[in-house]
Amino acid sequence: MSEKKKIGLIRVLTTPDQELLQLHGRMIESCFPGLSVESRCIADQDEGIHDEASHAKALPKVLALGRAFADENVDAVYISCAGDPGVGILQRELAVPVVGAGTATAHVASAYGVSVGVLGITDDVPEEIAKILGGRIVGSLRPPQIHTTLDLFRPDAMDALAEAGCALKSKGAKLLLLACTGLATINAAPELRRRVGLPVLDPLRCAATCLWTALC
Amino acid sequence: MSEKKKIGLIRVLTTPDQELLQLHGRMIESCFPGLSVESRCIADQDEGIHDEASHAKALPKVLALGRAFADENVDAVYISCAGDPGVGILQRELAVPVVGAGTATAHVASAYGVSVGVLGITDDVPEEIAKILGGRIVGSLRPPQIHTTLDLFRPDAMDALAEAGCALKSKGAKLLLLACTGLATINAAPELRRRVGLPVLDPLRCAATCLWTALC
Numbered sequence A, B: 001m002s003e004k005k006k007i008g009l010i011r012v013l014t015t016p017d018q019e020l021l022q023l024h025g026r027m028i029e030s031c032f033p034g035l036s037v038e039s040r041c042i043a044d045q046d047e048g049i050h051d052e053a054s055h056a057k058a059l060p061k062v063l064a065l066g067r068a069f070a071d072e073n074v075d076a077v078y079i080s081c082a083g084d085p086g087v088g089i090l091q092r093e094l095a096v097p098v099v100g101a102g103t104a105t106a107h108v109a110s111a112y113g114v115s116v117g118v119l120g121i122t123d124d125v126p127e128e129i130a131k132i133l134g135g136r137i138v139g140s141l142r143p144p145q146i147h148t149t150l151d152l153f154r155p156d157a158m159d160a161l162a163e164a165g166c167a168l169k170s171k172g173a174k175l176l177l178l179a180c181t182g183l184a185t186i187n188a189a190p191e192l193r194r195r196v197g198l199p200v201l202d203p204l205r206c207a208a209t210c211l212w213t214a215l216c
Helices: A018-031 A052-071 A088-091 A100-111 A127-136 A149-153 A157-170 A190-194 A204-215 B018-031 B054-073 B086-092 B103-111 B127-135 B148-151 B157-170 B188-196 B203-215
Strands: A005-011 A036-042 A076-079 A099-100 A116-119 A136-140 A175-178 B005-011 B034-043 B078-079 B097-098 B116-119 B136-142 B174-177
Touching: A005 A018, A005 A052, A005 A204, A018 A036, A018 A204, A018 B103, A036 A052, A036 A204, A052 A076, A052 B136, A076 A204, A076 B078, A076 B127, A088 A099, A099 A100, A099 A204, A100 A127, A100 A175, A100 B103, A116 A127, A116 A157, A127 A157, A127 B188, A136 A157, A136 B148, A149 A157, A149 B127, A157 A175, A157 A190, A175 B005, A190 B005, A190 B203, A204 B203, B005 B054, B005 B203, B018 B203, B034 B203, B054 B078, B054 B086, B054 B148, B054 B174, B078 B086, B086 B097, B097 B103, B103 B127, B103 B174, B103 B203, B116 B127, B116 B148, B136 B157, B148 B157, B157 B174, B157 B188, B174 B188
Parallel strands: A005 A036, A005 A076, A076 A099, A116 A136, A116 A175, B005 B034, B005 B078, B078 B097, B116 B136, B116 B174
Antiparallel strands: none
16 A cells, blocks of 8 residues: 555635534545545635635635645645635646646536536636636526525525526536535535436545546 | 446457456446446457557447447446547437546546646547647657557566656656556556656546546
């Protein structure tokens, strides 16, 4: 058995709750025992990234964390946000591989070659995801009552997401892409797969599989 | 535990050897217990696909197998060849998801946003991989003594592959993409990762992870 590969994971939701902070890392480690994850979050973003202003505010903090991880000799840096703040910059700058949740998921979606429905927490498709998938996106929906990743913990969130997923299916989507890693936090993919009847891409799993295939 | 998802796997190397026929499927099942794989190979291609003529000869046979799998209600069809014969056609035609090894790997490679070296058994980069990665490819190499997937079983194959991998690294590759699923058969990725010192993408694993993320 070879040594585990160390991933530096960046959360863009500020939290003092250690369990919540570690959750994405633990999910990756449970799926891929060859990966070992250290998680850190940026400061002062209690609602994460959910619009242009919160994205801009997060960017320098994400870059600083990514550079710090690289200085500590991680094997890869992973930015656990479908908005991909700083991903392109860090990919050009760092010597270690860098993966972002949104870009990873959009590229994995491209492998299917079919029409994609984007389900998330923002009115617009995150910019990098839109660039990668282009005309393959048949629609994008945010359930009306969900504005930030915290709203995903509401008891009616799954019903609202399934309804949006069905609407995207009726618009011609053959695959659903979850455009917020908060949807991984609540493990929405298996339930949506059952209720909507389409393959569903979870951004945390997509990023984890990209890391696993290249490193392990 | 939900029911396993059934993958119809198409081998483009004709073989009566049941162990060899089942090998890719077994590798997928061992990494992802939520997937169950049935493997079939096309007829009369004892050297697999390794040039334009063998690709063209394989195409109608791959399409027929893909359609047969879809009629048998598999959850997805996987074409285990980096040349991706028939992948685009079947993606447009079938109601179930279709993944090809080469296109899946090229899309996963795109998630890293870095320069890619392509290591394979053909003089040119397989067409679909070249289309997806475009200018991101800094070079492509086939070890001189390796012409078909069968040559990968030669005792000196790994040395030749590692040498080619190092040459691609010196040309600026930050990531190696293995452009033949025969390289998965001999499990070349971990050894090349150690000897070349770059992340290495195995096409079988990339395709399997795409299937797992969308279906499980």
